[in-house]
Amino acid sequence: xxxxxxxxRRKTFSLTPLYGLADxxxxxxxxxxxxxxxxxxxxxxxxxxxxxxxxxxxxxxxRFRWLKGVNRTLWYAxxxxxxxxxFVEGAGVQAQARAEVHASKLGLPRPGLVVTQAIDGLQAxxxxxxxxxxxxxxxxxxxxxxxxxxxxxxxxxxxxxVDEPSE
Numbered sequence: 001x002x003x004x005x006x007x008x009r010r011k012t013f014s015l016t017p018l019y020g021l022a023d024x025x026x027x028x029x030x031x032x033x034x035x036x037x038x039x040x041x042x043x044x045x046x047x048x049x050x051x052x053x054x055x056x057x058x059x060x061x062x063r064f065r066w067l068k069g070v071n072r073t074l075w076y077a078x079x080x081x082x083x084x085x086x087f088v089e090g091a092g093v094q095a096q097a098r099a100e101v102h103a104s105k106l107g108l109p110r111p112g113l114v115v116t117q118a119i120d121g122l123q124a125x126x127x128x129x130x131x132x133x134x135x136x137x138x139x140x141x142x143x144x145x146x147x148x149x150x151x152x153x154x155x156x157x158x159x160x161x162v163d164e165p166s167e
Contacts, residue, residue: 016070017066017070040110042110044096046071046073047100050078050094054082054098056082073089073090074090077097088122091121092118092119095115096113
């Protein structure tokens with residue numbers, strides 16, 4: 001996972017990883033038996049990595065500290081993988097990864113995106129502790145269909161009078 005080669009040895013250095021250093025290792029892992037089926041059970045590489053890290057992958061978070069500057073969402077998701085409390089920035093990835101792992105355990109097909117459930121859960125949690133106001137969904141009012149043709153209504157000198165429904 002350490003892709004920054006000779007970081008402290010050079011006088012000028014870049015914190016951008018040299019991804020080419022990991023290509024040989026990735027190719028070896030990708031050819032291992034069962035990897036393609038495992039990747040098919042996840043909708044993205046982010047959720048696959050979070051699920052893998054959540055399966056008790058022994059890698060200290062300090063070893064992938066460089067990831068925070070490259071992919072902040074993935075870093076937060078990995079940092080809180082398989083814990084009860086998650087960082088908000090990685091909550092969507094966590095929710096998706098957990099849904100995919102659960103579906104895989106039950107033998108169900110891979111679920112679609114479940115990010116809306118993470119957003120709703122975050123909204124409910126923030127409302128319960130008073131950090132945000134309650135969200136009220138306002139449904140738009142539908143207007144009655146007019147008897148006037150569209151072009152007549154658009155080019156009319158006077159706005160058309162719509163009869164208000166009597167109650």
